[in-house]
Amino acid sequence: MPDKPKVAFYWCASCGGCEEAVVDLAEDILKVVEAVDIVLWPVALDFKKHDLESMPDGSIAVAFINGAVRLYEQEEWVHLLRRKAQLVVAFGSCAHLGGIPGLANLTNREAIFATNYLDGPSLDNAAGTVPLEQVRVDGRDLSLPAFFDTVRALDQVIEVDYYLPGCAPPPDLIMAAITAILKGELPPKGTVLAPNRAQCEVCPRKDGKPERIEIGEIRRVATSIPDPATCFLAQGYICLGPATRSGCHERCIHANMPCRGCFGPVDGVYDQGAKFLSAFASILAPRDEAAIEALLDQIPDPAGTFYRFSLPASLLHRRRNVS
Amino acid sequence: MTRHITIDPMTRLEGHGRIEIFLDEAGEVADAYMQVPELRGFERFCVGRPAEEMPCITERICGVCPSAHHMAATRALDDLWHVDPPPAAHKVRELFYNLFMFEDHTLHFYFLGGPDFIVGPAAPAAERNVLGVIAKVGLEIGGRVIAVRKEARAIMAEIAGKAIHPVFGLPGGVSKPIGPELGERLRQAAPGFVDFAAFSLQVFADVVLKNRAYLDAILAEHYTHRTHYMALVDEQRKVTFYRGRVRVVDPSGRQVAFFEPRDYLAHIAEHVEPWTYVKFPFLRTPGWKGFVDGPESGVYRVAPLARLNVAEGMATPRAQEHYEQMFATLGGKPAHATLAFHWARLIEALQAAETVLAYSQDPEILSPDVRRVPTATPTEGVGIVEAPRGTLIHHYQTDANGILTGVNLLVATVHNSAPIQMAIKKAAQGVIHHGQVDEGLLNQVEMAFRAYDPCFGCATHTVPGGMPLVVHIHDAGGRVRVVTREGTTEDYERSLRDAGSLSRQRPAP
Numbered sequence: 088m089p090d091k092p093k094v095a096f097y098w099c100a101s102c103g104g105c106e107e108a109v110v111d112l113a114e115d116i117l118k119v120v121e122a123v124d125i126v127l128w129p130v131a132l133d134f135k136k137h138d139l140e141s142m143p144d145g146s147i148a149v150a151f152i153n154g155a156v157r158l159y160e161q162e163e164w165v166h167l168l169r170r171k172a173q174l175v176v177a178f179g180s181c182a183h184l185g186g187i188p189g190l191a192n193l194t195n196r197e198a199i200f201a202t203n204y205l206d207g208p209s210l211d212n213a214a215g216t217v218p219l220e221q222v223r224v225d226g227r228d229l230s231l232p233a234f235f236d237t238v239r240a241l242d243q244v245i246e247v248d249y250y251l252p253g254c255a256p257p258p259d260l261i262m263a264a265i266t267a268i269l270k271g272e273l274p275p276k277g278t279v280l281a282p283n284r285a286q287c288e289v290c291p292r293k294d295g296k297p298e299r300i301e302i303g304e305i306r307r308v309a310t311s312i313p314d315p316a317t318c319f320l321a322q323g324y325i326c327l328g329p330a331t332r333s334g335c336h337e338r339c340i341h342a343n344m345p346c347r348g349c350f351g352p353v354d355g356v357y358d359q360g361a362k363f364l365s366a367f368a369s370i371l372a373p374r375d376e377a378a379i380e381a382l383l384d385q386i387p388d389p390a391g392t393f394y395r396f397s398l399p400a401s402l403l404h405r406r407r408n409v410s
Numbered sequence: 411m412t413r414h415i416t417i418d419p420m421t422r423l424e425g426h427g428r429i430e431i432f433l434d435e436a437g438e439v440a441d442a443y444m445q446v447p448e449l450r451g452f453e454r455f456c457v458g459r460p461a462e463e464m465p466c467i468t469e470r471i472c473g474v475c476p477s478a479h480h481m482a483a484t485r486a487l488d489d490l491w492h493v494d495p496p497p498a499a500h501k502v503r504e505l506f507y508n509l510f511m512f513e514d515h516t517l518h519f520y521f522l523g524g525p526d527f528i529v530g531p532a533a534p535a536a537e538r539n540v541l542g543v544i545a546k547v548g549l550e551i552g553g554r555v556i557a558v559r560k561e562a563r564a565i566m567a568e569i570a571g572k573a574i575h576p577v578f579g580l581p582g583g584v585s586k587p588i589g590p591e592l593g594e595r596l597r598q599a600a601p602g603f604v605d606f607a608a609f610s611l612q613v614f615a616d617v618v619l620k621n622r623a624y625l626d627a628i629l630a631e632h633y634t635h636r637t638h639y640m641a642l643v644d645e646q647r648k649v650t651f652y653r654g655r656v657r658v659v660d661p662s663g664r665q666v667a668f669f670e671p672r673d674y675l676a677h678i679a680e681h682v683e684p685w686t687y688v689k690f691p692f693l694r695t696p697g698w699k700g701f702v703d704g705p706e707s708g709v710y711r712v713a714p715l716a717r718l719n720v721a722e723g724m725a726t727p728r729a730q731e732h733y734e735q736m737f738a739t740l741g742g743k744p745a746h747a748t749l750a751f752h753w754a755r756l757i758e759a760l761q762a763a764e765t766v767l768a769y770s771q772d773p774e775i776l777s778p779d780v781r782r783v784p785t786a787t788p789t790e791g792v793g794i795v796e797a798p799r800g801t802l803i804h805h806y807q808t809d810a811n812g813i814l815t816g817v818n819l820l821v822a823t824v825h826n827s828a829p830i831q832m833a834i835k836k837a838a839q840g841v842i843h844h845g846q847v848d849e850g851l852l853n854q855v856e857m858a859f860r861a862y863d864p865c866f867g868c869a870t871h872t873v874p875g876g877m878p879l880v881v882h883i884h885d886a887g888g889r890v891r892v893v894t895r896e897g898t899t900e901d902y903e904r905s906l907r908d909a910g911s912l913s914r915q916r917p918a919p
Binding site for chain 2: 106
């Protein structure tokens with residue numbers, strides 16, 4: 088009787104939502120548990136680092152890694168998992184593209200530490216204490232992993248075999264991916280395990296979309312109420328649908344909120360933000376430069392909106408001059 | 411010869427942590443440190459973002475309790491834009507939020523809290539027989555937990571877009587009303603949620619309270635801290651989750667502060683240590699005195715036991731009965747026994763379910779009038795909710811265009827970071843002696859934090875088809891026969907190992 092394939096789950100700079108997504112498989116998880124041997128899952132099981140280190144290299148069939156790489160400890164763990172696993176799947180937006188933590192690439196370590204430990208309004212820290220990578224406390228040597236200046240997506244640190252997109256990936260995509268892996272029926276290496284179609288093609292509002300969208304004014308959900316049946320872009324709301332891969336069942340759209348791009352772009356697009364900018368620029372109403380500039384000035388936060396989930400993986404990667 | 415023991419990583423919690431324990435020459439614990447080796451910098455990288463994006467950005471702080479951040483952010487937006495949502499919007503939000511509290515709390519009990527009730531003086535993980543006791547009803551319970559959780563989360567997703575990272579919170583209301591079909595689905599499901607919460611309390615009573623060893627563990631000194639407590643309370647000073655005023659009591663239960671969300675800075679400050687990335691909030695009065703408890707220390711606790719200590723009762727009748735029973739058992743209010751957080755959590759789950767039931771029968775939750783568009787210029791706003799894991803504070807400052815210029819977040823578990831540090835050290839000092847260390851004892855140290863920050867010890871792994879069952883049969887002659895579902899103790903251990911629950915060798919008897 089062959090041993091069951093070994094599976095590992097690990098999290099880097101993560102929120103735990105991808106762990107919850109696995110729990111949300113509900114009764115389907117029982118089929119998975121019967122078929123595999125979970126050898127690492129810090130949120131749920133008591134396996135420790137030394138347990139992983141003592142496994143033979145390549146003895147884990149697949150490692151699902153979520154979270155972005157933000158600190159040295161995470162970089163260490165993902166290299167370790169890459170050695171121990173035959174396949175590595177980047178699970179969720181953060182591992183795939185950098186995710187929400189990737190917005191920190193609009194700032195830097197110094198600014199983050201200043202806000203967190205020195206300048207915040209509730210801090211009581213006249214001494215200016217900050218966390219240190221090495222410190223001696225009452226004769227004890229303690230260390231913390233280095234906090235990098237830049238957040239990286241998983242494939243910017245180790246070789247990644249497949250990607251499960253979304254924040255968090257929906258249960259049906261997760262189940263399909265696990266099933267494919269267990270059956271050995273995998274697409275070419277590097278595939279994103281979700282449909283290769285943009286959101287607009289499947290959006291529940293696409294039938295009411297005008298032949299030609301012409302945005303004359305940019306609106307924000309904070310100060311208005313979107314019509315629940317009309318295309319967001321046609322109403323002047325920024326919606327990243329044109330630049331975003333489908334597969335999420337458009338849950339945000341159904342809740343009357345525009346898409347923020349968590350699934351990342353379709354195949355062949357290397358910079359989701361630039362893709363959206365290009366699509367967006369093509370649906371602006373004004374024709375003269377001054378009017379176009381005035382309209383673009385209405386966008387409240389282009390970098391943080393167009394690159395909400397994808398900044399580390401983008402061609403931009405990070406902001407250059409952080410003041 | 412001094413020894414240094416590392417627990418890496420801490421497991422069965424949300425997030426990353428490492429525990430460093432230092433023994434002295436006599437083999438007693440001289441020091442213990444809980445280090446949080448993670449940081450992402452939300453308070454900095456949210457500056458420059460439009461404030462209305464915050465419910466969806468800050469919820470990515472935690473994918474287990476995203477609804478808590480989503481709601482705290484939404485409340486902060488109400489304050490920021492000086493807008494009061496219509497009554498139906500408050501009801502829809504509060505309904506959703508209580509559904510979330512019910513789901514998160516019961517998940518914790520079954521998938522993380524359960525194992526941590528087994529405490530024998532030196533019991534290794536393999537001998538925690540509450541797992542076996544729950545296993546007797548485990549497959550049925552497990553199936554029911556999965557089904558209840560699935561329905562609760564499906565309804566949450568229908569209301570707010572998604573269960574993991576909801577989207578519906580806006581300044582002045584929510585993004586869409588609850589339609590008649592969803593209202594009907596909720597009406598059908600709500601009584602089952604109350605039943606399940608009540609049933610869970612019965613499981614707790616049967617499994618924990620009737621077991622003297624567990625009760626002793628709950629009341630053990632090494633799991634006890636006499637701290638201040640903080641929580642939101644409603645107008646009647648009862649336990650509430652969605653909105654209220656913040657109340658603080660001292661270790662004897664006397665009120666020492668009672669304030670509106672906007673005034674939090676006058677009462678709370680944060681201390682920094684160089685050996686961890688997490689900060690340590692404390693009460694400005696009496697101030698930071700170090701990692702100590704007592705009335706002169708500004709250390710305070712939040713989350714279920716704190717909420718029940720702070721309030722003058724529960725807001726719903728069945729939960730109130732359990733509240734009274736709990737404090738009678740624990741010897742009065744306030745209760746300082748850390749493991750009682752598990753009990754208080756279930757009482758809160760019952761209140762949450764009762765609240766959902768009441769709202770499900772309220773026709774106003776189907777109203778289309780769920781949004782009042784702000785007209786004022788945004789300036790500054792504070793939103794405070796009770797997350798499952800404690801008081802959650804979001805504070806935003808923006809320019810006139812609603813673009814964030816400053817963000818301050820005091821996140822539920824962080825209020826407990828000093829208590830958790832103290833709990834780990836005290837538990838380590840309580841269970842490790844004469845240099846004797848094994849993984850069972852180290853796990854008892856970890857148990858000290860699990861009462862606070864359960865996240866989810868995901869049970870996908872403790873509800874397999876082959877849930878082991880151990881039955882100890884004591885005959886009249888005092889002989890004990892150990893019978894397992896698979897036959898023998900060895901089979902039981904093998905099944906645990908196969909299921910991945912056994913990561914260490916059973917020590918020789």
